[in-house]
Structures are given as C-alpha cells and as structure tokens.
Amino acid sequence: MKRVKIGIAGLGRLGRTHAQNLAFKIPQAELTAACSIVDAELDYAKNELGITELYKDFSEMVNKADIDAVVIVTPSTEHPWQIEAALKAGKQVFCEKPLAVTIEECKATEKIVEQYPDQIVMLGFMRRFDPSYAYAKEKIKAGAIGQPYLVKATGIDPEADCQSLIDSGFIPKSGGIFIDMAVHDIDLMRWFLEADAKEVYALGCSFKHPEFKRDGDCETGCAMFEFENGAMGQIHVGRTAPHGYHIETEIVGTEGSIRISPVPAKNLAILYDTNGVVQECVRNFPERFSESYVLELEEFINCVIHKTKPSVTVYDGTKATQMAFAAKAAFENHVVTPVEH
Ligand code: NAI
Structure with a gap:
C-alpha cells in the first residue's frame, strides 16, 4: 500500500512526540519533510529522524515538498494561516488544538475549510x-x-x-x-x-x-x-x-x-x-496520553488513505x-x- 507522505511543522514539546510517532510507529505514514523556525530543531529532524527535506518557512514546505499531508504542531497563533496555506497547496491537514486563539479566527477558519470540501482537516483532541x-x-x-x-x-x-x-x-x-x-x-x-x-x-x-x-x-x-x-x-x-x-x-x-x-x-x-x-x-x-497521540494520527492517516472524513472537525474546535x-x-x-x- 502507498504510504502517506507527511511534512511536520513545529518540533517543540509536542511536535517531537508526533514526529517520532509518524517516523517510527505508524507504518502507513512516511515523514519526509519538516519545518521549524529553530535551526537546532531542523538538525534534530535530520539527525534523529532522517528527514532530508527541511524548511524554515511553512509556505515553502507546503508548496515545494513532496508531501500529501501536513501535521501542524506550531504555536496556536499560527494555526489558522497555516491551515489555509496547506489547503491552498492541496494538502490534507492535521492540526493540533486549539483551532485558533479567538472565536473570530475559529469562525474564519471554518469558512476557509468549507472552501476545500474534498480535503481533510482534523483537529488534535487526542483524549x-x-x-x-x-x-x-x-x-x-x-x-x-x-x-x-x-x-x-x-x-x-x-x-x-x-x-x-x-x-x-x-x-x-x-x-x-x-x-x-x-x-x-x-x-x-x-x-x-x-x-x-x-x-x-x-x-x-x-x-x-x-x-x-x-x-x-x-x-x-x-x-x-x-x-x-x-x-x-x-x-x-x-x-x-x-x-x-x-x-x-x-x-x-x-x-x-x-x-x-x-x-x-x-x-x-x-x-x-x-x-x-x-x-x-x-x-x-x-x-x-502516549497511546492516544499514536491512535489519533493513525485515524488521520486512515482518513487520507480511504478518503473518509475524520471524527474530530474544525467545528469541534470552534465549539x-x-x-x-x-x-x-x-x-x-x-x-x-x-x-x-
Ligand atoms: P512549543 O513552543 O514547544 O513548540 C512550537 C514549535 O513550533 C517549535 O518547534 C517552533 O520552532 C515551531 N514554530 C514556531 N513558529 C513556527 C512557524 N511559523 N513555522 C514553523 N514552525 C514554527 O509548543 P508545544 O507545546 O509543542 O505546542 C504546540 C501546539 O500543540 C500548540 O498549539 C499547543 O496548544 C498544542 N499542544 C497540544 C497538546 C495536546 O495534548 N493535544 C499538548 C501540548 C501542546
């Protein structure tokens, strides 16, 4: 079966957990690209995870990298624009909670997601x-x-x-x-x-x-x-x-x-x-929640493979x-x- 190629954005406290899960624990996923504004984190991605496509700019990653999907684990203030950029580039999206840091931004992000009905946006409510x-x-x-x-x-x-x-x-x-x-x-x-x-x-x-x-x-x-x-x-x-x-x-x-x-x-x-x-x-x-972090990403990957909609949506994020x-x-x-x- 074809594996889903992923680019991860953010390799901080939680990003590293997601990156390790994608790299080593989910056979249907292939972590091929990483993005961070911190050089040391890109070194970690290269040396510890074996990722060769490294980016400091999120838009560049979603537009240039050979990936099917992105996993966004950046600070919450970055989520709305990164979801939009990823959808625009044709990628499937998993984004950590919260959807955004204001209700207005949540609502605006819902509208953007609605413009891409054939793409997946799943939110990380791992519990x-x-x-x-x-x-x-x-x-x-x-x-x-x-x-x-x-x-x-x-x-x-x-x-x-x-x-x-x-x-x-x-x-x-x-x-x-x-x-x-x-x-x-x-x-x-x-x-x-x-x-x-x-x-x-x-x-x-x-x-x-x-x-x-x-x-x-x-x-x-x-x-x-x-x-x-x-x-x-x-x-x-x-x-x-x-x-x-x-x-x-x-x-x-x-x-x-x-x-x-x-x-x-x-x-x-x-x-x-x-x-x-x-x-x-x-x-x-x-x-x-170590097991939950693996299971939620497995659901995301399965949704991408089988073209089904995830159980946790942007609307859950807004509510x-x-x-x-x-x-x-x-x-x-x-x-x-x-x-x-
Ligand atoms: P963190 O501050 O430890 O890591 C953030 C990462 O994003 C760093 O690698 C930083 O270099 C990178 N970054 C910042 N701006 C960027 C940009 N413009 N483009 C690319 N990379 C950028 O943050 P932490 O704690 O890992 O949280 C990340 C997200 O995960 C937050 O939205 C937080 O709410 C969520 N979170 C969810 C948890 C859960 O249990 N579901 C637990 C902890 C965090």
Missing part, C-alpha cells in the same frame, strides 16, 4: 482516542448508563512543573487556565453528552502560587456548564497536583455511571513498603473554544455567562 475514553463512549452509545446527564472532569497539572511554568513567563501568554487547560475537558463533555452548552459560571483561586492571581489568571479553576438539553458539566482544572498529572472524568447517567482513572495510576503495579500501599501516578501528559472563552469571561466578571454559538 477521544485514549482507549479508556473510547471505551466509555462505546458503553454510553450502547446504553450502559442510560441517558448521560452529568460530566465531572478534573484536569490538574503536576506541581513539579508549576514553578518552571511561572518562571518561563508562560502564564500571561497562556490565555488563562480555562483556555489553556479546560478545552480538553470541554471537548470531552460535548462528546459524551452529545450536546452544546448554553451557559456557564466559573470561579478561580490561587492559594499556593500568588503569581497566577497577579497575572490575572488562577491556579485552580472551577466551571459549571448548563447544556442545551438540560445536562450539566462540571470542570475542575489546576496546576498544583502534588502527586503527578491528575486526569479524572466521571459520566453520570440515568442508569449508571462511568469513571475514568479516579486513581490516575502510572500502571497496574502497587508498591507495599514502609510508606504503606502505594500506587504511583502518571507524571505528565506525554506519559498519560470548545467558545465554551472556554465563556468560562473565562464568567470567571473574570463573576457572572453567569451565555455561550456564544
């Missing part, structure tokens, strides 16, 4: 591909918990990474915790409830690191959404989990409930020692962004805020 989340979705579809009416989603980054986040000056540039972190939980809520949110109230606090409050953000945020079908969504996002990377989700329905990783365990091993009975926690998102901005506004203004559609 949907996590085997446990996918299993929960299948169970819900099969009626195992009746009608789902509440999703409780917790996402807390490790305290071990928090100080470096503060020191790097990331917080004021992050868009705030509801935009930066909650968007994954928001996407899951929409997916499980198969509904869009109507309004939201949100609060935040910063007890451990006052720098978050100083920068107009919060280290812990809570939001409560009401959905158009009357269902509810509750989010707890934070930056200070002492035990590791805590991602936990519960979906409650009329006939039962499903909980995903109430103990965010590293593996199935349990250590019995002088500390008692200890189960270690996953440390970070690359560890927790999740709209809900995240409404939560941010609710937190900042202390009022129940409607979700724009």
Whole structure:
C-alpha cells in the first residue's frame, strides 16, 4: 500500500512526540519533510529522524515538498494561516488544538475549510482516542448508563512543573487556565453528552502560587456548564497536583455511571513498603496520553488513505473554544455567562 507522505511543522514539546510517532510507529505514514523556525530543531529532524527535506518557512514546505499531508504542531497563533496555506497547496491537514486563539479566527477558519470540501482537516483532541475514553463512549452509545446527564472532569497539572511554568513567563501568554487547560475537558463533555452548552459560571483561586492571581489568571479553576438539553458539566482544572498529572472524568447517567482513572495510576503495579500501599501516578501528559497521540494520527492517516472524513472537525474546535472563552469571561466578571454559538 502507498504510504502517506507527511511534512511536520513545529518540533517543540509536542511536535517531537508526533514526529517520532509518524517516523517510527505508524507504518502507513512516511515523514519526509519538516519545518521549524529553530535551526537546532531542523538538525534534530535530520539527525534523529532522517528527514532530508527541511524548511524554515511553512509556505515553502507546503508548496515545494513532496508531501500529501501536513501535521501542524506550531504555536496556536499560527494555526489558522497555516491551515489555509496547506489547503491552498492541496494538502490534507492535521492540526493540533486549539483551532485558533479567538472565536473570530475559529469562525474564519471554518469558512476557509468549507472552501476545500474534498480535503481533510482534523483537529488534535487526542483524549477521544485514549482507549479508556473510547471505551466509555462505546458503553454510553450502547446504553450502559442510560441517558448521560452529568460530566465531572478534573484536569490538574503536576506541581513539579508549576514553578518552571511561572518562571518561563508562560502564564500571561497562556490565555488563562480555562483556555489553556479546560478545552480538553470541554471537548470531552460535548462528546459524551452529545450536546452544546448554553451557559456557564466559573470561579478561580490561587492559594499556593500568588503569581497566577497577579497575572490575572488562577491556579485552580472551577466551571459549571448548563447544556442545551438540560445536562450539566462540571470542570475542575489546576496546576498544583502534588502527586503527578491528575486526569479524572466521571459520566453520570440515568442508569449508571462511568469513571475514568479516579486513581490516575502510572500502571497496574502497587508498591507495599514502609510508606504503606502505594500506587504511583502518571507524571505528565506525554506519559498519560502516549497511546492516544499514536491512535489519533493513525485515524488521520486512515482518513487520507480511504478518503473518509475524520471524527474530530474544525467545528469541534470552534465549539470548545467558545465554551472556554465563556468560562473565562464568567470567571473574570463573576457572572453567569451565555455561550456564544
Ligand atoms: P512549543 O513552543 O514547544 O513548540 C512550537 C514549535 O513550533 C517549535 O518547534 C517552533 O520552532 C515551531 N514554530 C514556531 N513558529 C513556527 C512557524 N511559523 N513555522 C514553523 N514552525 C514554527 O509548543 P508545544 O507545546 O509543542 O505546542 C504546540 C501546539 O500543540 C500548540 O498549539 C499547543 O496548544 C498544542 N499542544 C497540544 C497538546 C495536546 O495534548 N493535544 C499538548 C501540548 C501542546
């Protein structure tokens, strides 16, 4: 079978994971080109991944490289114009979340994507591909918990990474915790409830690191959404989990409930020692979602090969962004805020 030739843009924190997966873990993909504005990252692509077509300019890559598709893992501000340039050059597109950093840009990008109905644009909401989340979705579809009416989603980054986040000056540039972190939980809520949110109230606090409050953000945020079908969504996002990377989700329905990783365990091993009975926690998102990153790109490659449409679209990107901005506004203004559609 012909392999899909890919060019990757961005080889930073997540880009390297995607690049390694494409180069070594997905047999139907062939990573033939790479683009980055950083020379050291292009050296990495050449030396570690064996890529020979290297570009510093994204437009040049999509127009000159021998590729069928691009995987965009650049800063979120670059996504809209890079999606457009790639589509214009006739390429299939996988783009990391978020679609864009404003609702206006999301909407404008939807319009551009609609001009290329025969091409694929898939967005990287990788949690949907996590085997446990996918299993929960299948169970819900099969009626195992009746009608789902509440999703409780917790996402807390490790305290071990928090100080470096503060020191790097990331917080004021992050868009705030509801935009930066909650968007994954928001996407899951929409997916499980198969509904869009109507309004939201949100609060935040910063007890451990006052720098978050100083920068107009919060280290812990809570939001409560009401959905158009009357269902509810509750989010707890934070930056200070002492035990590791805590991602936990519960979906409650009329006939039962499903909980995903109430103990965010590293593996199935349990250590019995002088500390008692200890189960270690996953440390970070690359560890927790390593399988999902491979599976989502496999779906993208399969869509390209079989000319089918991906399950995660730009519209999902816009909807999740709209809900995240409404939560941010609710937190900042202390009022129940409607979700724009
Ligand atoms: P990063 O800052 O570590 O890496 C960004 C990369 O883009 C760097 O290689 C940089 O050289 C390159 N770059 C910047 N401007 C460019 C341009 N104009 N053309 C080509 N390359 C350019 O960022 P990180 O953390 O890897 O995030 C990248 C994207 O992935 C963001 O949109 C972020 O929201 C998303 N992300 C998604 C995650 C998920 O779990 N789905 C997790 C982490 C990030």
